[in-house]
Amino acid sequence: MALKTSNTNTSLQKNEEKIKIKPKYSLELSYREKNLTDDDIEHVLNEAIIKQKCTNLNLSNNSITHEGAEIIAKVLHDNQTLVVLDLESNRIGDKGAKHLAIALLENKTLTILNLRDNRIGTNGAKYFGDTIRTNHTLNTIDLAINHIGDKEVEYLADALRNNHTLTVLNLADNQIRSTGAQHLANALRYNQTLIKLNLYTNQIGDQGTEYLADALQNNQTLTVLNLSLNQIGDSGAKYLADTIRNNQTLNTLDLSINRIHTIGIQHLIDALENNQTLITLDLCGNPIGENPVLQEKLHIRLEKLIQRNNCNQIANM
DSSP: OOOEOOOOOHHHHHHHHHTTOOOOSOEEETTTSSOOOHHHHHHHIIIIIIIIIOOOOOEEEEEEEHHHHHHHHHHHHHHHSOEEEEEESSSHHHHHHHHHHHTTOOOSOOOEOOOOOOOOOOOHHHHHHHHHHHHHOOOOOOOOSOOBBBBHHHHHHHTTTTOOSOOOEEOOBBBOHHHHHHHHHHHTTTTTTTTTTOOOOOHHOOOOHHHHHHTTOOOOOOOEEEESOOOOOOHHHHHHHHHHHHHHOEEEEEEOOOOOHHHHHHHHHHHHHOOOOOOOOTTTTTTOOOOOHHHHHHHHHHHHHHHHHHHHHHHTO
């Protein structure tokens, strides 16, 4: 049985609508899957940014390398209109990441940058650490599906300690283990702006979960944490349960497809008795056992507690 309960109330829908509100002037241009190469970039940027002054540029799923990224960086350096840049699934690598990171030390308008699936590793992460440390505009960075492990995360996490604008960081589908989770946990003890952290499909395990859980005991800003597919077992679930009892900020926790058994599930549900803020808890795909009666009892209990929290939040609005 699926153990997932979430909030679908209209208040959250209204909040999502607020987030999607566009600026007074907004022009979105997409060159997704246009077979673009580095030779095309100068023409595309001249048309999209220089002439049309677009605010949202999608260059995803093309064949842009570090050479194309260097051209983009030169435009970004002085650009005052582009707000969103999507370079997902290209091949910019560390060299391209370096060009972009240096440009963003001066850029004052870009707020969302998607570099998912771009073969970015150690050097790229190091340069983006420098950017995160000093840039005061970026609020969302997507670095999922790259070559980011514990060492690369250390560069990013150290920068997060002093960052005051980044609200969303996506590190899904990388090679982050317990040491990398420890670096992120240390950052969460100081950072006061990060709202959403996605670590889906890494390998933080129980030890890494303990580091994060301990940091979240006192963190007052993170609301969404995705730890799906992270080799977390009952011990990790117990650490998170202890956090849930005290944390009054986290509202969404994804623990799906881990190694949590019945005892771990019970720890989490017991902790919800003393929590008033968690409105989404995903436990699907865990080996909780084959007892259908027990599964149903756990599901009903979880659903009631999440529904209670949802009703309390509506009442307090």
